[in-house]
Amino acid sequence: METKMNKGNPWALLPLLVFLLLFVGSAFITNDFAKMPVIVATLIAGTFALVMNRKEKFGKKADIFSKGGGHPNIILMAIIFILAGAFASVARGMGAVESTVNFGLTMIPANLLLVGIFVIGCFISLSMGTSMGTIVALAPIGFGIAEQVGISPALAMGAVIGGAMFGDNLSMISDTTIAAVRTQGTKMSDKFKVNFIIVLPAAILTAIILAIVTPGNTASIGGDLPYTLLKILPYLAVLIIALLGVNVLIVLIGGTIFAGIIGIVDGSFGFYGLIGLIGDGIESMQTLAMIAILIGGMVAVIKHNGGIDYMLHAITKRIRTKKGAEFGIAGLVSVADIATSNNTISIVMIGPLAHDIAKEYKIDPRKSASILDIFSCAFQGIVPYGGQILAAAGIAMISPLSIVPFVFYSFLIFTFGILAILFDLPRLKKYQEPEIIDYGEADKTI
Template identity: 65%
Template sequence: MSKHEVKKGSLVAFLPLVVFIFLFIGSGILTKDFSSMPLNVAILIAAAVALMMNRKETFSKKVDIFTKSAGHPNIILMAVIFILAGAFAGVAKGMGAVESTVNLGLSLLPANLLMVGLFVIGCFISISMGTSMGTIVALAPIGVGIASETGIPVALAMATVVGGAMFGDNLSMISDTTIAAVRTQNTKMKDKFKVNFMIVLPAAILTLIILGILTRGHAADLVGEYPFELVKILPYLAVLVAALSGAHVLVVLVGGTIFAGVIGLLDGSYHVSTLLQAVADGVMTMEDLAIVAILIGGIVGIIQHNGGIDYLLRVITSKIKTKKGAEFGIASLVSVADIATANNTIAIIITGPLAKSIADEYGVDPRKSASLLDTFSGCWQGILPYGAQLLAAAGLAAISPVSIMFYSFYPILMGICCVIAILIGFPKFRQMDKVSSSVE
């Protein structure tokens, strides 16, 4: 297996991640209260453990590795998105956008289809925008409002938003994860989309059925009138239109915040001082998550430097013997990389070249290997309580990200469908034309 030899690595490198999971999730299980261990405290302790490891390196060197990884452009961008998302959500909520949007939805949709509708809207928005984070930012406040009006658990509403966001992010032609998967596997966007869509469509349909069944009994909660003002819905529409038109997420969030603020000033919802306070309050709700994102980036850098990723690559590739085993190997590679890094794009970039080598050696179609990279990384990203998506949804809803995990139907079903696709060899490929199948 000389084509894809990797360094020996070290399993011990993952100790900081184990400590974090034990503190954050383990304490919640033991106390039956997942808020008993603050997320930022758990990640700080894990960071301290990371810096105490590897005595072969000086402490200054480890701090340098930690800070460089924490300051990676992707990590800092994520932190800034968190902060601006908080500002937009705070200002929009204060001027009545959430209430009007929710009431519009309650007026138009049958009560037992609210979560179904939210999931479908999330799928459409994310596949058009190419970003799960942008979709969550736009829809999470609406999901919270629907939950409060209907008695549907807020965690279920947030899981619905995250599920729809992951569906589109996994399929969008402009998603960074799709681009990374296609480029590393040397295939075409449209070809990967077709394969990917056939694999995950059953998961989406099953999710819609489950959501319809679970929320059916909440129709009786909807009585009376639900007044709304269309002008107050405009900030959400503007954010969606701007994002769909390809505007950068930072421009979308800043523009949306300003637009919502102007409407609030004009209709008397805000004075200048109260508007500024709403911005500040919104930012503060997401500050913890921004700090956590930065610290996770630093911890991942230490884990990678200490050989954690190399260990996983070596163990997984050593087990591959057949084509089906190669597909499971690719799925395992990107899965463990995503669990370790909590970033599906980075996970694909790390494992993509090795996955390409494995796919070539064992005859795995590049369309299938690209789909495996994207779907399995997206599956785990939609479940991890320390991943950006669940952190953002939990922060905007003021709940524990762990509570969202229990309702993460789509990511789980997506993973199951992917496993079945490997087992039954789905889809069946005709002999590929090497010229037409390569990236033009």
């Protein structure tokens, strides 16, 4: 397919380079990614975008930036982020995580505990929408099992991270899913169905591999593991209702109220305790919401200056087929995640470009959203300086590099993502027109 688009301006991409130099360069110098907060690097890069292109009045550029950051798609994403944080906080506060973990461990045969840890991780991350929360909940248990059974702690942490990345990639309330769906103009339930078909074989193979590498290993968790089935219901309700296609805002608000009522009734917290948990959950997602707004504004200015057109032209001139375009999207988001070690930020950054490529080559938005999510999560679970591996390594007191070879799930979703592109899977019966998302002009929506 021959593109007719403007060749654009490569200099307009400098803000992205500034962001990467600040974030990655700081980590390289200090050996600590936390030294340069993502939001600070984003703010500096956004400011740099505003001072570029002196031919334009600063007021006009500020207007473009504001409309970009305030686009309904970006604001809705930010609202979903904070509602997801509120739900996760309330569910955790009333004991849903503990009950889910204990219920799973009670049901799992002693010789399949490592497989069970992976499966529990899949369910918790699918329900909570956070890989980090899943790792914090499960890594200590996985480490304890490893010590009792006599297997490598790195193997146990690999199982925990794999389960955590399963839901990070699929959950209706995962920030990566929210970002992928909103940037590609599709529905969460539709993206879930396509994505699930691609990654389910990876999850099954991971469970089989974990069973094979730990034959005959048994461990006793010890003591009673208290759980209440009622406390697991909010997770199940959110998952089922979201799959039915109910608006995600309704799902999250309803799930938070449901979890809050259970918590108040069983005495986990009072009314003001519930309010406090909601506030804590919102605060935990504020930074991510602000990053999304700042990146939305920066992308709008970059687009206005011709940066997005340049990237799209540079990529599409080497692409001849739809399959090549899908590999292009996969490559872009993979490189972005390797550079930033943050899969959500990678999707927010690459999403607008992926949307244009998908539109140019008639890639179904359900597929492009899935590609963004799958490949960003695959690398997020592999890079040794990513938050997930660092958290697990810290809990197990081992080197992050030692865990990487055992994150079987991340390697497998990368493999099945490649196969899905090569063999055009899943075969979608009808092309779904994406929602119209125009990333850029001051007098238009993004």
